[in-house]
Amino acid sequence: MRSIWNGAISFGLVSIPIKLVNATENHSVSFRQIHLGDGGRIRYRKVCELDGEEVAAAEIGKAYEDADGSMIPITDEDLGSLPLPTAKTIEIVAFVPADSIDPLQMDAAYYLTANGVPAAKPYTLLREALKRSRKVAVAKYALRGRERLGMLRVVDDVIAMHGLLWPDEIRAPEGVAPDGDVKVRDAELDLADALMNTLGEVEMDSLHDDYREAVEELVAAKAAGETPRQAASGDSGDGKVIDLVAALESSVRAAKEARGGEGGEDGKGDEDAKVTPIAARKTSGGTTRRTPTGKSVSRASAGSGSGSGGARKSASSPKSSGAKKSTAGASKGAATKSASGGRAGAKKTAAKSTTSKKTAAAKKKTTTSKRASA
Numbered sequence: 001m002r003s004i005w006n007g008a009i010s011f012g013l014v015s016i017p018i019k020l021v022n023a024t025e026n027h028s029v030s031f032r033q034i035h036l037g038d039g040g041r042i043r044y045r046k047v048c049e050l051d052g053e054e055v056a057a058a059e060i061g062k063a064y065e066d067a068d069g070s071m072i073p074i075t076d077e078d079l080g081s082l083p084l085p086t087a088k089t090i091e092i093v094a095f096v097p098a099d100s101i102d103p104l105q106m107d108a109a110y111y112l113t114a115n116g117v118p119a120a121k122p123y124t125l126l127r128e129a130l131k132r133s134r135k136v137a138v139a140k141y142a143l144r145g146r147e148r149l150g151m152l153r154v155v156d157d158v159i160a161m162h163g164l165l166w167p168d169e170i171r172a173p174e175g176v177a178p179d180g181d182v183k184v185r186d187a188e189l190d191l192a193d194a195l196m197n198t199l200g201e202v203e204m205d206s207l208h209d210d211y212r213e214a215v216e217e218l219v220a221a222k223a224a225g226e227t228p229r230q231a232a233s234g235d236s237g238d239g240k241v242i243d244l245v246a247a248l249e250s251s252v253r254a255a256k257e258a259r260g261g262e263g264g265e266d267g268k269g270d271e272d273a274k275v276t277p278i279a280a281r282k283t284s285g286g287t288t289r290r291t292p293t294g295k296s297v298s299r300a301s302a303g304s305g306s307g308s309g310g311a312r313k314s315a316s317s318p319k320s321s322g323a324k325k326s327t328a329g330a331s332k333g334a335a336t337k338s339a340s341g342g343r344a345g346a347k348k349t350a351a352k353s354t355t356s357k358k359t360a361a362a363k364k365k366t367t368t369s370k371r372a373s374a
Helices: 074-079 116-133 186-197 208-224 245-259 268-272 306-317 325-337 343-373
Strands: 003-011 013-024 062-065 072-073 087-099 106-114 135-145 146-155 158-164 286-290 294-300
Touching: 003 116, 003 135, 013 116, 087 146, 106 116, 116 146, 116 158, 135 158, 158 294, 186 245, 268 286
Parallel strands: 003 087
Antiparallel strands: 003 013, 013 106, 062 072, 087 135, 106 158, 135 146, 146 158, 286 294
16 A cells, blocks of 8 residues: 555654555545536636636645735745644654544544564554553644644554544534424334344445445446446435334334344344234124134134033034024024124024924923913
8 A cells, every 4th residue: 555644653752653554445436527518528727817827736836815815825835844743743642542532533544554674663562552551542643734633543453543633623513403302202212222123233344335336337337338227216215204103113124024034132123023913803693713824713602511512513403402402503503604604594593593482482382271271
């Protein structure tokens, strides 16, 4: 990797010659501006406002614009004469816990490499000291014409430096939080926890830029004269949530399906995302319930005991020898056939039951008359 800065780390009285190299790279697809009429390239030229002439880079200098609009020229010699001890030195000023650095201050990242064999020993000493202390070093350095703040930490066997914004460059979050006193229920927090557990963790190395890949495919298709593949339209993402709990439940289910039905780490996701079965459906003569195998089973609403045996017999055969058995059998037979859709059979059985009742009543009346005459 090409170094962008040479200098030294000042560690008390110890000086460590180092080189600074970029730790990150930009993979964004770059575009040029063109004239839509003929496809010609649009270029920017630096032109002097006074004479309208294009100016070469060698003829361009720096100036500070005053409040009245006047320009105050500032030369490189002027800047070079300023007392800047960090011009070629990364000066460590303190060692602090890593969590004391606000992530909002994080800026560009660099690797520091030892510059030459003599620098290997003090470089390794600083690296091991940072490892053992579990702290990071706060330092000042100068880069690209200004003094900056940095944080040194160990990455594998290398000292890395993160450029930091100065504390006064961080804006206070005024007016950013939601207005009003918003209450969150425990049930909503439980669902949010279930969603977090279901999503789980991810290997950072597995993440990639889908948009960049789509842009590259688009460019390749157009270069080959092919029709670009149209992406499926997704959610509009307008941010409107009608029912927060329903949205959380749907998110938990979707996350489970995406992960092959796996639950959260502590099983919370399984409990909160269960689908409640529909209650048993009542019929005219009893209750129909659904077994785990999916078959419907009819349970008559008549009494138990000896009558249940008669009910089973009556369900298979409409005939009965007694009025009570016939009534119970007809009732239970009607319930069973009603649950299975046999309305005609239920009516026929009910009619026979009525006939049996009349026959029994007639026999009882005849017996009473005989006893009275006797």
